[in-house]
Amino acid sequence: MxxxxxxxxxxxxxxxxxxxxxxxxxxxxxxxxxxxxxxxxxxxxxxxxxxxxxxxxxxxxxxxxxxxxxxxxxxxxxxxxxxxxxxxxxxxxxxxxxxxxxxxxxxxxxxxxxxxxxxxxxxxxxxxxxxxxxxxxxxxxxxxxxxxxxxxxxxxxxxxxxxxxxxxxxxxxxxxxxxxxxxxxxxxxxxxxxxxxxxxxxxxxxxxxxxxxxxxRNAPGLWRLPERGAQHHKFSHGHVTIPGGAAMPGAARLAAMSARRIGAGLVTLAAEDTATATLFRQGEPGLLVSAPPPEDLLADERRSAWVLGPGLPPRPETLALLRRVVEAGRHVVADGGALTAAAGQPHTLQGAAILTPHAGEFAKVFGALRRDRLAAARMAAAVTGAVVVLKGSDSIIAAPDGRAAINNNAPPALATAGSGDVLAGLAGGLLAQNLPPFEAACAAAWLHGQAATLALAGAAPGTPLVAEDLLPQLRAAWIAATR
Ligand SMILES: NC(=O)C1=CN([C@@H]2O[C@H](COP(=O)(O)OP(=O)(O)OC[C@H]3O[C@@H](n4cnc5c(N)ncnc54)[C@H](O)[C@@H]3O)[C@@H](O)[C@H]2O)[C@@H](O)CC1
Ligand SMILES: Nc1ncnc2c1ncn2[C@@H]1O[C@H](COP(=O)(O)OP(=O)(O)O)[C@@H](O)[C@H]1O
Ligand SMILES: [K+]
Structure with missing residues (x-):
């Protein structure tokens, strides 16, 4: 219940x-x-x-x-x-x-x-x-x-x-x-x-x-997943855009596949260069792929949610793209490369809806993590005006207004490359469906943990998983959240 x-x-x-x-x-x-x-x-x-x-x-x-x-x-x-x-x-x-x-x-x-x-x-x-x-x-x-x-x-x-x-x-x-x-x-x-x-x-x-x-405590009841009705169409379920680069194309793909599976109506992988676009076109048939440059997509206002960072290089160009997307009034999940690009400059992340740093990225952007991580996450949220997901086994989701949730359903097997990309995609997919940032971030963290728990059902403690294993569990995780 x-x-x-x-x-x-x-x-x-x-x-x-x-x-x-x-x-x-x-x-x-x-x-x-x-x-x-x-x-x-x-x-x-x-x-x-x-x-x-x-x-x-x-x-x-x-x-x-x-x-x-x-x-x-x-x-x-x-x-x-x-x-x-x-x-x-x-x-x-x-x-x-x-x-x-x-x-x-x-x-x-x-x-x-x-x-x-x-x-x-x-x-x-x-x-x-x-x-x-x-x-x-x-x-x-x-x-x-x-x-x-x-x-x-x-x-x-x-x-x-x-x-x-x-x-x-x-x-x-x-x-x-x-x-x-x-x-x-x-x-x-x-x-x-x-x-x-x-x-x-x-x-x-x-x-x-x-x-x-x-x-x-982060659990269903603190948030509700979006509903679907006969009057809805794919655009009312939101359009997520995810720029992806040649260095780590898999990261953007994982985020994109997650955003689709959590109900975004459309998901576009925005390739940074033509070789990446060719690679992306070999992916899931239902994914949209756009040719570079990613910022050309900003003209379409229906592209309401952007996931920026999975697999992107931590370069000034990444941060510049983030600023352009934020200034265009889009909902942004900033992860990975976008966070590292903002090292020591937390104000450059202002206007983003959700930030998803792990402890290392958090320290780079906001300075050494204090022992009181709950207070640190709240401080980061207050400074940027964004919901901050301080990731870990006990992920803390902090809102600028001081609300915070602590997630406790994530098994340690989630500590594997790409699992953060799945989380970022889930957050973006839920933002696109008009969940407010705090609710979207909390729901994403819980669904992520639940998907891992389901993937490991019946397995001995210590059994590993890979990020791709989470994808087929997202529907059952959704069902568990709506029971
Ligand atoms: N919250 C509630 O509604 C209820 C609380 N109850 C109990 O009451 C507890 C809280 O009681 P108290 O407020 O009396 O506090 P505690 O019993 O936790 O401790 C207070 C006492 O310990 C001393 N002290 C504190 N830190 C110390 C340290 N590091 N070294 C040496 N001495 C130290 C203080 O000077 C004080 O005498 C709860 O943890 C719970 O067990 C229950 O009795 C029932 C209802
Ligand atoms: N020991 C752990 N127990 C549970 N969850 C964890 C643990 N370590 C990491 N995670 C989760 O796994 C994800 C890892 O994200 P991240 O480090 O960004 O990985 P990547 O960038 O490779 O995708 C986060 O959601 C984090 O909360
Ligand atoms: K005690």
Whole structure:
């Protein structure tokens, strides 16, 4: 079933804390939420582990409070549980109440205590992490050699960025509450979390709605694919133009084949020279091929979407062509050579609809990537006015207005030459069908990941694929997006 945009919302730790405050201000009970959170952790844990010597590492805040609840609930079921507290909760807090209800063993927070555990519940810090993890907390988590279940996030993981602050342990399971955080999806956080369970702990809808989310998990529901009706004709499904050069003609062809398969009514490969035009004419019969120069095609206003960059040389001429197309008011996806040609000059990309840099291209255009890649992608979008797809295993799609989506359905086999060309073609094909740039970029990234997932269905982990394998899967990916 397609999730609603609100179910796809990601809240940062600060936003989640605001929801928490709104819930309490609206009459929700803090201790009840804590009991629900602890119960959700205990439930998820019992489903996956058998009773064994379990150590709860409890921090001083509400994350620790959740931990005391887990301890009590597991012990009630006969699990051998003990607690090691890093620091006592603040007197009078909800966590102090939960700690007071724990009557089982409290062990010193030492390496010896840890060495006896067969399972560790990390309830040290969650949304309240305010500085780098250091001292005994970091030392204890570094020493864990048994499965670790994280409450909310592995302690030390910054839920806003997915980056560890100082250190964060590898969890087998992370149970979080209400909404996912960007850090559950952004690398390395996604991998440090292990399996992620999102638990409903009864946070009131009004409290959740009091914070307008700016980040989302990328999935159908965040966008809708274009519809087709009897009144439509090929021109109403848009005309994509893709200049291609002799150096890497296959890149433009992959983009063109993808744009067609995702529903563009017409796709033209605009050859840079006559030899390339001859080569392109040997391609798919349904592809249109035009003789050089590509800019002659600008006279036809129906050529509304252009994909510029796959296989084009990173030369000033490529950037000049991009400027002419942008100034003619066309929707442009800038990729590959067009991005590299703009190295150190992000303003030259202004007016493009979508930019699709991988990390290397991003650094060339916008400068060294900061650790907070979500913020970096948003900055790039704000500077250029374009939707920026910062590609990778956790592609970030950022809009100039601050909205961002994080894609998490792309298998690592996509790291193969030409797969970015397919993505650029999908984005161009969807822009041509009048999807707004953010929706087109998000849909393209998701369909790309889904096509790869379908191509690998039933294959052992690590099975490779090539970019061409994505093409026959695009129809099934489309169907999956519209179910
Ligand atoms: N969001 C919600 O609506 C709910 C949140 N709950 C839990 O509450 C947690 C957040 O609780 P808090 O806001 O109390 O925050 P935490 O419990 O995450 O941490 C806050 C405490 O840790 C200390 N601290 C922070 N970083 C530190 C560091 N690097 N080294 C040493 N000490 C450090 C702070 O001084 C403070 O005492 C969530 O992660 C979740 O587990 C649940 O209890 C139920 C509901
Ligand atoms: N480890 C990975 N896991 C999942 N997807 C990946 C991974 N590495 C790259 N990708 C995806 O593969 C595509 C590669 O694009 P790019 O590097 O531009 O390749 P090319 O230019 O050769 O086509 C991007 O969509 C990117 O998000
Ligand atoms: K934690």
């Amino acid at each position: 397609t999730p609603s945009p609100s179910a796809l919302a990601l809240l940062t730790p600060d936003e989640m804390a605001a929801v928490d405050r709104a819930a309490i201000a609206g009459g929700a009970s803090g201790p009840a939420l804590m009991r629900a959170a602890g119960a959700a952790v205990a439930r998820a844990l019992r489903k996956r582990f058998r009773p064994c010597r379990t150590l709860i590492l409890a921090g001083p805040g509400n994350n620790g409070g959740d931990g005391y609840v887990v301890a009590r609930l597991l012990e009630r079921e006969g699990w051998p549980v003990s607690v090691a507290a890093l620091a006592p909760p603040r007197p009078g807090s909800d966590a102090a109440m939960a700690a007071a209800e724990w009557r089982g063993p409290v062990l010193p927070f030492t390496p010896e205590t840890l060495a006896r555990a067969q399972l560790v519940v990390d309830a040290l810090f969650g949304a309240g992490l305010s500085r780098e993890l250091d001292g005994p907390a970091a030392a204890a988590l570094r020493a864990v050699r048994v499965p670790l279940v994280a409450v909310d996030v592995p302690s030390g993981l910054d839920g806003a960025t997915g980056e560890p602050r100082g250190f964060a342990p590898q969890a087998a399971l992370t149970v979080t509450f209400g909404r996912l955080k960007p850090g559950h999806l952004l690398l390395p956080g996604r991998e440090l979390c292990g399996e992620v369970v999102l638990a409903d702990i009864g946070l009131p809808e009004a409290a959740l709605a009091s914070v307008a989310p700016r980040a989302f």
